[in-house]
Amino acid sequence: MTKSLEEVHESVSTQHKKTGFRKILAFLGPAYLVSVGYMDPGNWATDIAGGSQFGYTLVWVLLMSNLMALLLQSLSARLGIVTQRDLAQASRETYSKYINYILYFLAEIAIAACDLAEVLGMAIGINLLFGIPLLEGVLITVLDTFILLFLINKGIRKMEAFIIALVAIIGFSFIFEMIFAEPEIHKIIGGLVPSIPNSAALYIAIGIIGATVMPHNLYLHSSLVQTRKFDRTPAGIKQALKYNLIDSTIALNLAFFVNAAILILAAATFHKNGMFEVAEIQDAHQFLQPLLGTKWAPILFAVALIAAGQSSTVTGTLAGQIVMEGYLHFRIQPWVRRIITRLIAIVPALIVIYIYGEDVTGKLLILSQVILSLQLGFAIIPLIHFVSDKSKMNGFHISRTTQVVSWIIASIIVSLNAKLVYDEITSWLQNSNNPTLLWFTVIPLAFGFAGLLLYIIFKPFIAKFKEKTINHSPHNLKLHFSQKKTQEVKNIAVSVDFTSADEAALNHAFELGGIEAKYTLIHIVETVGALMYGIHVHDHETTIDEKLLLEYKEMLSQKGFNIETELGFGKPAKIIPEIINNGFFDILVMGTHGHTGLKDILFGTTVDKLRHKISIPLLIVK
Structure with a gap:
């Protein structure tokens, strides 16, 4: 099985730490890399707009978004810790090849859109701080690809330290901004009480929630937690889950502080002075100095923006690597992968800025958030299904209460994001010179995505229902076995x-060997996961098949037969001969049937391959 982020997989040891503090410290780090996605430049515009228009009223929306994000990120970490698979790998095991190709394509688009927001944010920050034109600023952002390459070669701890340093810069910048702005504490506390003044506030609230949970963060977190090496015992896994929850809580609360600080800064400066229409990052920067009376306010704002863009783009590029390797099982040189990811974001930004000028950056940021909204459900829904699955999670599945809360949160986020996308498409139709083109391109695409989302939501439930209704149990088959012996055969497969x-x-088989022979029951698992990971697979069908094979053994052993079992993984025509040739069997007995796993026996293909690969007699029974 290919390891997620193989170059840093289990590279940080958490074992042999003598004190509890040192133990916790060894686990801290992954959530900080994830948290920067919650304070990236894509969030700044919605926070500024919310604070300038409605003052402190929408602080509660940020708090609610943070709680949602904390639950979802903890589920992502749980998946990686327990199954040792990231979200992309788990999806590859579960869904068909074509569905995985679509999910991969959507994930790549989302990462490119996220990278676009981060590239623009950094370029705007460079422009505001140094006066460098936006086009040149965008080109400068290519250089951080080499920073990431350098850091990953130095180890994950060095990268975490770099990101934490950038987060600290953002945090300290806004601490000073709060000191300069002197916000009204009682109004901030009042803003924690849920209220929506009007429909415009609802739209901003949707934007805040939609921009908060980033789909690439769910892929990223499930991979980063695997950089820690710990005891793979139930106690060790439980401890890892606890410490990673602490890590997530601290890191995401810091992200909440930054987002709240941006909104509060806008409320204490722009809203307070009657400037209700400030929504662009550049406008916010321009008005800070005259309103707060210090030149340090806009400087710190720009520094924090650059740090947010830099840190977010590092983690976004890492997520791109995780998604490609997880979905496609395909590895390329890391520096090539990172440059490709960066170019996908930079080229559209350069073209649009060159043609339409620097005034469209705000629209580009909004577009990036809409694209992210489209993909969000395709990451959240599979994640909830995976961590709710008892067989996949080996007893560490989430409780029924957590499942209900998770589905409620998923419903809220997906519904609000769907509304955001609907509103954008409606706006495009109203303002387009050629709406017919949109009806034949964008609209069918949106319906196609909606259908795919419904498939991903309901497929696991349907699969479980079928599992219950299919007559799998050997006790339910009501088999009648004969002990008649006509020929002496000692070892039968x-x-x-x-x-x-x-x-x-x-x-x-029993007629051939009677009660004295040794019987080995062979079953081959043919799931996608079995074909990929072989013996290391832990999917639902494998667990069921193991259980049924043991039930056969128990039932037949009680009847006096000497029974052994052998579970194989992959293609029957390949795996069965391997089992036969590695054992000491006198004969192989196979039945013909229409089950998906071995349906090709009816057409002779497996039989033809088998009889040429084994050196013992093969008995086909109808």
Whole structure:
């Protein structure tokens, strides 16, 4: 099985730490890399707009968004810690090849859109601080690709230290901004009480929530937690989950502080002075000095913006690597991967700024958030399904209460993001010179995405229902076994597939060997995960098949037969001969049936391949 972020996988040891504090410290780090996505430049515009228009009224929206993000990120960390798979790898195991290609494509678009917001944010910060034109600022952002390459080669701890330093710069910048702005504390506390003054406030609130939870962060967190090496015992996993929850709580609360500080700064400066229309980052920077009376206010604002853009783009590029390797099982040189990711974001930004000028940066930021909104459900829904699955999570699945809360949060986020996307498409239709083109391109695409989302939501529930209704249990098959002995055979292999066809195969085997022979029941798991990971797979079907094979053994052993079992993973025509040739069998007995796993037996393809690869007799029973 390919490890997630293989170059830093389990590179940080948490074992042999003598004190509790040192133990916690060893786990701290991954959530800080994730938290910068919650304070990236894409969030700044909605926070500034909310504070300037409605003062402190929408602080509660930020708090609610933070609590939602904390739950979802803890689920992502749980998936990585327990299963040792990131979200992309888990999706690849679960869904078909074509669905995974679509999910990969959507994830890549979301990462590119996120990178676009971060590139623009950094370029705006460079422009505000040094007066460098926006086009040149965008080009300068290419250089941070090499910073990331340098850091990853130095180890994940060095990268975490770099990101934490940038987060500290952002945090300290806004502490001083708060001191300069002198916000009204009682109004901030009042803003924690939920209220929506009007429809415009609702739209801003939707924008804040929509911009808060980033889909690439869910992929990222499930991978980064695997950089810690700890005891893979139930106690060790439980401890890792606890310490990563502490890590997430601290890091995401810092992100909440930054977002709240931006909104409060806008409320204490622009709203207080009757400037209700400030929504652009450049405008906010321009008005800070005259309103607060210090030149340090706009300087710190620009420094924080650059730090936010730099830190966010580092983690966004890492997420791109995780998504490509997880969905496609495809690795390329890290520096090539990072340059490709950066160019995907930079080229559209350069073209649009060159053609339309620097005034469109705000619209580009909004567009990036809409694209992120489209992809969000395709990351959240599978994540909730995975961590709710008892077989996948090996007993560390989330509780029923957590499941209900998670689905409520997913429903809120997906619904609000769907409204945001609907409003944007409606606006495009109203303002477009050629709406027919949109009806034949954008609208069908949106319906296609909606259909795919419904498929991802309901497929696991349907699969579980089928699992209950399919007659899998050997006790339910009501098999009748014969002990008639016609020939002396000592070691017999029998291929079973948990259908009524097994009755004929087993009875013929028992007629050959009787009560004295040794019988080995062979079953091959053919899921996508089994084909990819072999013996290391932990999907639902594998767990069920293991259980059923043991039920066969127990039932037949009680009847006096000497039974062994062998579970294989992959293509039957390849794996069965390997099992046979590595054992000491006298004959292989197989039944014909229509089960998906071995349906090709009906057409002779598996049989033809098998008989050329094994050196013992093969008995096919109808």
